[in-house]
Amino acid sequence: MYIIKNAFISIFRNKGRNILVGIIIMVIASSCAITLAIRSSADKIVTSYENKYPVTVTIGMNRANLTKSFKENASSQEEMIENFNEIEPLTIEDIETFGDSDYVSKYNYTYSVSLNGKDIEEATDSLVKETTTTKTETETKTETFTNPAPSRGDHMPPFGGDNGGSTETKKSTTQRKTTTTQVENIRNERASKGVFTLQGYNSYEAMSEFISGNYTITDGEVSSDFTSNNCVISEELATLNELKVGDTITLVSPDDERITYDLNITGIYKENTEEASDMRSMFSNSVNTIITNVTTVKDVVSKDEDFNPTVSPTYILKDKDDIEAFEKEVTDKGLSEYYMLSDNIETIENATKSIISVKSFATTFLIITLIIGAVVLLVINMINIRERKYEIGVLRTIGMRKSLVSLQFMFELLVVCIVFLLIGAGIGGLTSVKVSNKLLANEIANAETDMDAINDNFGGKMRDFRPEEMGITQLETIETMDAIVDVKVLGELLLIGAGLTIVGSIASMVSISRFSPLTILKERS
Amino acid sequence: MNKKANVVLRLEDVSYRYKDAKKDEYVFKGLSYAFEEGKVYAIKGKSGSGKTTLLSLISGLEKGYTGKIYYRDKDLSKVKLDKYRNSDIGIVFQSYNLLVHLTAGENILLSMNINGMKEHHKKEYVNSLLEQVGLTKEHAKRRVLKLSGGEQQRVAIARSLSYHPDIILADEPTGNLDKETEDDILKIFKDLAHKENKCVIIVTHSDNVVKASDEVFELKSTKKKD
Ligand SMILES: Nc1ncnc2c1ncn2[C@@H]1O[C@H](COP(=O)(O)OP(=O)(O)OP(=O)(O)O)[C@@H](O)[C@H]1O
Ligand SMILES: [Mg+2]
Numbered sequence: 001m002y003i004i005k006n007a008f009i010s011i012f013r014n015k016g017r018n019i020l021v022g023i024i025i026m027v028i029a030s031s032c033a034i035t036l037a038i039r040s041s042a043d044k045i046v047t048s049y050e051n052k053y054p055v056t057v058t059i060g061m062n063r064a065n066l067t068k069s070f071k072e073n074a075s076s077q078e079e080m081i082e083n084f085n086e087i088e089p090l091t092i093e094d095i096e097t098f099g100d101s102d103y104v105s106k107y108n109y110t111y112s113v114s115l116n117g118k119d120i121e122e123a124t125d126s127l128v129k130e131t132t133t134t135k136t137e138t139e140t141k142t143e144t145f146t147n148p149a150p151s152r153g154d155h156m157p158p159f160g161g162d163n164g165g166s167t168e169t170k171k172s173t174t175q176r177k178t179t180t181t182q183v184e185n186i187r188n189e190r191a192s193k194g195v196f197t198l199q200g201y202n203s204y205e206a207m208s209e210f211i212s213g214n215y216t217i218t219d220g221e222v223s224s225d226f227t228s229n230n231c232v233i234s235e236e237l238a239t240l241n242e243l244k245v246g247d248t249i250t251l252v253s254p255d256d257e258r259i260t261y262d263l264n265i266t267g268i269y270k271e272n273t274e275e276a277s278d279m280r281s282m283f284s285n286s287v288n289t290i291i292t293n294v295t296t297v298k299d300v301v302s303k304d305e306d307f308n309p310t311v312s313p314t315y316i317l318k319d320k321d322d323i324e325a326f327e328k329e330v331t332d333k334g335l336s337e338y339y340m341l342s343d344n345i346e347t348i349e350n351a352t353k354s355i356i357s358v359k360s361f362a363t364t365f366l367i368i369t370l371i372i373g374a375v376v377l378l379v380i381n382m383i384n385i386r387e388r389k390y391e392i393g394v395l396r397t398i399g400m401r402k403s404l405v406s407l408q409f410m411f412e413l414l415v416v417c418i419v420f421l422l423i424g425a426g427i428g429g430l431t432s433v434k435v436s437n438k439l440l441a442n443e444i445a446n447a448e449t450d451m452d453a454i455n456d457n458f459g460g461k462m463r464d465f466r467p468e469e470m471g472i473t474q475l476e477t478i479e480t481m482d483a484i485v486d487v488k489v490l491g492e493l494l495l496i497g498a499g500l501t502i503v504g505s506i507a508s509m510v511s512i513s514r515f516s517p518l519t520i521l522k523e524r525s
Numbered sequence: 526m527n528k529k530a531n532v533v534l535r536l537e538d539v540s541y542r543y544k545d546a547k548k549d550e551y552v553f554k555g556l557s558y559a560f561e562e563g564k565v566y567a568i569k570g571k572s573g574s575g576k577t578t579l580l581s582l583i584s585g586l587e588k589g590y591t592g593k594i595y596y597r598d599k600d601l602s603k604v605k606l607d608k609y610r611n612s613d614i615g616i617v618f619q620s621y622n623l624l625v626h627l628t629a630g631e632n633i634l635l636s637m638n639i640n641g642m643k644e645h646h647k648k649e650y651v652n653s654l655l656e657q658v659g660l661t662k663e664h665a666k667r668r669v670l671k672l673s674g675g676e677q678q679r680v681a682i683a684r685s686l687s688y689h690p691d692i693i694l695a696d697e698p699t700g701n702l703d704k705e706t707e708d709d710i711l712k713i714f715k716d717l718a719h720k721e722n723k724c725v726i727i728v729t730h731s732d733n734v735v736k737a738s739d740e741v742f743e744l745k746s747t748k749k750k751d
Pocket of ligand 2: 576577578
């Protein structure tokens with residue numbers, strides 16, 4: 001087609017103008033490439049965060065409902081105790097039923113029971129003693145132990161938290177204290193007879209305290225055998241009773257001295273309180289927590305029907321949008337109104353908030369760049385058409401159709417656009433590799449050290465953990481441009497280019513069809 | 526030959542008024558004329574009498590006239606004007622109207638391309654056209670702006686001849702040229718009419734051109750008379 005040849009001749013003969021247009025397109029293209037890269041890096045970081053902090057749902061007591069119902073229905077403390085004992089505790093079967101859901105990608109749980117020790121003393125150093133006197137802590141811990149959300153306080157108001165306006169603050173506070181003590185007494189009456197909490201996990205993944213680094217093994221390891229009667233104990237307990245890895249401890253039922261259970265110590269852990277200073281009081285009783293596996297706890301429980309084990313599930317959902325549906329499903333499956341579900345969505349959203357705002361800033365920037373670019377191109381093209389009016393007049397006079405003239409002009413712009421778009425994308429791509437790497441650097445560094453740290457927490461040996469099971473996304477440093485300016489980004493860029501060409505061509509098409517060739521030629525002479 | 530067969534262009538009661546002109550301000554009114562093959566016509570008239578306007582009607586650059594213009598029995602108002610301009614007529618302007626970013630040869634080639642003609646030896650053909658108007662193949666490679674006015678007008682004529690039109694329309698083609706060059710150009714036009722049987726219509730002020738023509742068609746300004 002001669003118009004293609006014509007277009008190329010015209011492009012080369014009008015270098016100055018085309019270079020000007022080209023530079024503008026180059027700037028647009030490179031800033032688009034950078035912003036697109038920022039967006040895709042932001043997505044990667046968000047994905048990384050979301051893998052690290054999967055959407056988890058835990059089940060705990062619904063304190064507000066509990067208190068309210070007790071206050072309404074119980075006239076005496078005896079009646080309250082009675083009421084409380086009527087609440088069906090969660091069973092492993094319940095947990096499994098709830099977990100059998102389309103919304104759940106996987107779940108784990110801890111299974112705890114309270115026991116006394118034979119020949120071992122509970123840790124009662126001043127720090128521990130001080131906090132254990134408030135018995136609330138025992139219960140709080142077993143109920144919600146696996147809840148990794150630091151902000152759980154927001155979800156679970158304390159007892160009586162929903163009564164009283166601001167004018168009645170003082171009164172309701174007093175009231176609340178009373179209720180707390182009462183209910184806790186009831187709880188203790190029922191379950192907390194032993195001084196040790198034997199806590200069983202069903203997998204490494206469930207041991208979020210170790211994964212998060214709250215607990216670290218100082219000696220030995222967490223056994224990979226989740227069916228034998230192995231356990232790990234706290235540093236404090238070990239020191240107090242002069243226990244070491246390889247020793248055996250014997251636990252006894254609080255009801256019946258004759259029922260005993262032997263556990264092998266495979267590791268000693270320490271609690272890194274500084275990492276969870278706000279939860280200190282909540283977890284400080286953990287020194288008397290003996291960590292083992294679910295099978296062992298089941299074994300123990302089967303020996304005495306008076307045991308009242310507690311089970312705390314953690315459900316990892318496939319999608320954060322499923323929370324409500326899952327909640328409804330669990331309620332439909334028969335979860336008592338005295339229990340409630342809490343999720344960690346707020347924590348996740350807080351963590352990703354800043355990077356999401358970077359992304360939305362990038363998007364805004366992209367849109368502004370495109371608008372400015374389109375306007376500038378339109379203006380330049382209009383000037384260009386004005387300059388080339390004479391050419392249009394001549395072409396029309398010697399019988400070239402309007403549509404072909406438009407096509408030729410559009411083609412010229414398209415060629416200039418594509419060439420400079422590619423150059424701009426190249427420059428932008430190279431720059432965006434740097435920008436993205438800067439954005440990702442932290443995440444990459446974290447991912448690298450996280451796996452080592454987790455291995456250390458469990459006892460130092462390299463295990464065949466899969467990082468994604470531990471919630472770690474392994475991001476890679478971007479070495480080449482195609483890693484960031486990928487097919488999708490390139491496609492987006494080409495779309496932008498096509499859009500700009502069309503915008504630019506609209507000017508020429510409108511002008512070409514408006515001008516009468518004779519007028520144009522007359523203007524010239 | 527019968528007389529009617531020779532007529533290539535016919536005006537029938539043609540009147541024209543620019544859209545922005547006053548209601549009764551016609552450039553011309555009720556023009557009727559027949560242009561035949563093999564003749565050179567000179568259209569003369571005072572400045573502002575509507576010579577260029579008439580030429581632009583004939584060449585299909587301007588529409589909106591009343592009356593009829595026929596190209597070989599075809600009503601011009603029912604003809605595809607782009608096609609008409611790129612194959613049936615050749616237009617030559619006083620200001621040459623070549624594309625300045627192209628070479629002389631490229632300008633001629635462009636017209637051939639727009640016409641869509643199949644010509645196997647385009648280069649040789651372009652050179653022969655340039656030769657016909659008194660230029661050499663050296664001129665073909667030169668950018669238009671590096672040619673003199675006379676040379677540019679020769680290129681414009683060569684361009685208008687390239688696709689073998691029946692009619693050559695020229696608006697003061699020698700207006701910017703000296704007497705000697707004017708004579709050369711007029712010689713070309715006369716040869717086109719007399720040897721190649723084309724209908725050559727030249728708008729002019731020049732008595733020289735009028736003398737060289739076979740027929741003279743005078744436009745009288747309607748405005749000044751009324
Ligand atoms: N686009 C236009 N709109 C309105 N009036 C026009 C336009 N072009 C020309 N005219 C008017 O039409 C009349 C004829 O103009 P035209 O250019 O045809 O004259 P001309 O005979 O070619 O004159 P010249 O010898 O000076 O070239 C003039 O009065 C002019 O003012
Ligand atoms: Mg004129």
